[in-house]
Amino acid sequence: MNVSFYPSPEILNKYAQVLVNFALNSGKGLRNAEVVRLVASEAAKPLYVAVRNQILKSGGHVISFYLPDDVARDIYELSSDHQLRFFPKKYFKGLVDSVDHSIGIISDTNLHELEGVDPAKIMLRNKSSKPFKDWLDIKENSGKFTWTLALYGTPAMAKEAGLSQAQYWDQIIKACFLDFSDPVAKWQEVFTKNIQYQNFLNAMSVDKFHIQGADVDLWITPGKNRKWIGGSGRNIPSFEVFTSPDWRGTNGHIKFNQPLYRYGNIITNIELEFKNGRVVNSSATKNYDVLKKMLEVENADKIGEFSLTDKRLSRIDHFMAETLFDENISGPFGNTHIALGSAYADTYTGDPKTLTKSKKISLGFNDSAIHTDIISTSDRIVTAHLTDGSNKVVYKSGQFSV
Numbered sequence: 001m002n003v004s005f006y007p008s009p010e011i012l013n014k015y016a017q018v019l020v021n022f023a024l025n026s027g028k029g030l031r032n033a034e035v036v037r038l039v040a041s042e043a044a045k046p047l048y049v050a051v052r053n054q055i056l057k058s059g060g061h062v063i064s065f066y067l068p069d070d071v072a073r074d075i076y077e078l079s080s081d082h083q084l085r086f087f088p089k090k091y092f093k094g095l096v097d098s099v100d101h102s103i104g105i106i107s108d109t110n111l112h113e114l115e116g117v118d119p120a121k122i123m124l125r126n127k128s129s130k131p132f133k134d135w136l137d138i139k140e141n142s143g144k145f146t147w148t149l150a151l152y153g154t155p156a157m158a159k160e161a162g163l164s165q166a167q168y169w170d171q172i173i174k175a176c177f178l179d180f181s182d183p184v185a186k187w188q189e190v191f192t193k194n195i196q197y198q199n200f201l202n203a204m205s206v207d208k209f210h211i212q213g214a215d216v217d218l219w220i221t222p223g224k225n226r227k228w229i230g231g232s233g234r235n236i237p238s239f240e241v242f243t244s245p246d247w248r249g250t251n252g253h254i255k256f257n258q259p260l261y262r263y264g265n266i267i268t269n270i271e272l273e274f275k276n277g278r279v280v281n282s283s284a285t286k287n288y289d290v291l292k293k294m295l296e297v298e299n300a301d302k303i304g305e306f307s308l309t310d311k312r313l314s315r316i317d318h319f320m321a322e323t324l325f326d327e328n329i330s331g332p333f334g335n336t337h338i339a340l341g342s343a344y345a346d347t348y349t350g351d352p353k354t355l356t357k358s359k360k361i362s363l364g365f366n367d368s369a370i371h372t373d374i375i376s377t378s379d380r381i382v383t384a385h386l387t388d389g390s391n392k393v394v395y396k397s398g399q400f401s402v
Helices: 009-023 042-057 072-078 089-098 119-128 130-141 155-160 165-175 183-202 288-296 357-363
Strands: 035-041 061-067 101-106 146-151 206-213 216-220 240-243 251-255 260-262 265-267 271-275 278-283 303-309 335-341 371-376 380-386 391-396
Touching: 009 042, 009 101, 009 146, 009 183, 035 042, 042 061, 042 101, 072 119, 089 130, 119 130, 119 288, 130 146, 155 165, 183 240, 260 288, 260 371, 265 288, 278 288, 303 371
Parallel strands: 035 061, 035 101, 101 146
Antiparallel strands: 206 216, 206 380, 216 251, 240 303, 251 271, 260 265, 271 278, 303 335, 335 371, 380 391
C-alpha cells in the first residue's frame, strides 16, 4: 500500500531556494523586483507555497497559475476543433511581456488521465499554443527570460515508478542535493563540472557522431555553428550535456529501453529509423497510435536534440515515470537520448537572437510545436569523427572520455 508521504518543511525550503536562488538567471538566481510566473497544481501545494514565499523573500513578484487536478480530460471530450484551436493572442502576449522568469512544478495525480483520448485532438491543442512558446523562445534568446521545471512527487507518480512515495521522494532529494546543508553551493559545483564536459566536446571540430550499441547504430551530424550546452538551471535536476544537431544528417536506427509518458499515455519499446534526417520507420509495443500521431505533427519526425549524461554527476538510479528525471538518470551506463521536434537556439554559437527563421532553415535547426525526449540507459559508445579524418571516443560506459 502506497502510504502518503510529505517532505519536511526543511526539504521544501531547500528545494525552493534551489529553484529561485540558483535555477533562475542561468545559475545566478532571482534578482530584486523581477517577475516570476509560477505554475503548479493543487497536489503540489506544499512546494508551491515554499517557492512563492522564497520568491517574495528574494524581492520578486509572483504571477500564480494554481490549477486543479484531474480536469484535463474534459477539455478534449467537451471541446470542438474550433475550441481546441482557440488561442487568446493578446492575453498570452501580455503575459510574455510581463514576466522575467517561469517556474513550473510537475505533480501528476493520474498519469493515465488522457488514455483513449483521440491523439489528433491533443496535437491540435498543442499546436494552437505554439505562438506562446515561440514568443518565450524569442525573449529567452534575447537574454530577457529564463525558466525552470521541478517535480513534486505524488502517490500516483510513485506507484507508476514502482516505488513507495517515501522512496520516490528519496530520489528527488538525492537528485536535487536537498540532503546537503547548502544545495545551492552543490549545484554551482555540478554546474562547473558540467561546463568542463561541454568544453571538452566544443574543443573538437566534429563532422559526425556515431552512436553504437546492441540496440543502436545511428549517425548524427552536429552541423555548422553548433555548441554543446547544459546545466544552466533550466530543469532541476539537469545533468545532461546536449546540442541541437543539423537534423538533415541523421541516419540509422535507435531503440529506447525507457518508457515515454506523453499526453497521458505510456509508450513502450520505441524504435525509430532515420533516413536523411526524417523518421522513415517507427514502432512501439504500447500506444503506438499516440507515437504515430505525434510524428505526424509538422517537423516532429526530425531530431531537435542529442544528449548525453555522465553517470558521475547524476544520483538518480531508478526509473521515475517522468521525463524531467528520466532524461537525467544515471545507472551503470548513464543515459543517451534524443528529442524529436524543436531545436534549442541557444546551441547556436552566435547570438541566438540573430538566429532568424531563414537562418535556422539553412543551418538545419528544426522547428516544431513539440519537443519530445526519448531515453535509453543501455550501454553505448559515442565516437566523434573529426573533420581532420581522425576518430575519438567521447563517451563510453556512461561517462565522458575526458
